[in-house]
Amino acid sequence: MEITLGFGSNLGKRKETIEQAYILLEEELGEMISKSSFLETEPWGFESENKFMNSVAVFRTSKKPEQALDICNAIEAKLGRKRSETSVGYSSRTIDIDILFCENKIIDTERLKVPHPLIDKRDFVLKPLKEIMPDFIHPLLGKKISEI
Numbered sequence: 001m002e003i004t005l006g007f008g009s010n011l012g013k014r015k016e017t018i019e020q021a022y023i024l025l026e027e028e029l030g031e032m033i034s035k036s037s038f039l040e041t042e043p044w045g046f047e048s049e050n051k052f053m054n055s056v057a058v059f060r061t062s063k064k065p066e067q068a069l070d071i072c073n074a075i076e077a078k079l080g081r082k083r084s085e086t087s088v089g090y091s092s093r094t095i096d097i098d099i100l101f102c103e104n105k106i107i108d109t110e111r112l113k114v115p116h117p118l119i120d121k122r123d124f125v126l127k128p129l130k131e132i133m134p135d136f137i138h139p140l141l142g143k144k145i146s147e148i
Contacts (some may be wrong), residue, residue: 036128
């Protein structure tokens with residue numbers, strides 16, 4: 001299965017942290033077959049003095065989507081991501097890894113929603129997606145990424 005992941009970081013050595021995530025994901029998830037360039041963006045959904053570094057990458061994996069989610073969460077923690085059970089909304093972070101697509105599968109569970117429900121509202125995801133997979137058809141919207 002090909003799985004498309006979105007990356008964001010606005011604390012520490014942002015680009016290096018994302019590159020470390022790529023390496024760890026290749027070790028634990030599977031081969032990276034495509035990646036976008038890096039894009040620096042303003043925070044989305046909250047205010048911070050720190051800009052984000054964003055990218056998107058596609059991996060080939062034999063893992064199931066929920067296993068991939070567990071791997072992504074473990075790598076976030078390994079790279080310094082702190083999650084608070086009490087915090088509400090978005091906040092600054094060393095790394096954020098979102099599952100954007102699992103090929104053309106539609107998954108809607110309590111733990112995982114694929115395609116990621118906010119793709120079409122986030123330029124920091126759409127721009128890198130358009131770079132590496134402009135002709136991919138969003139399984140819910142029925143449009144090519146280049147048309148969204």
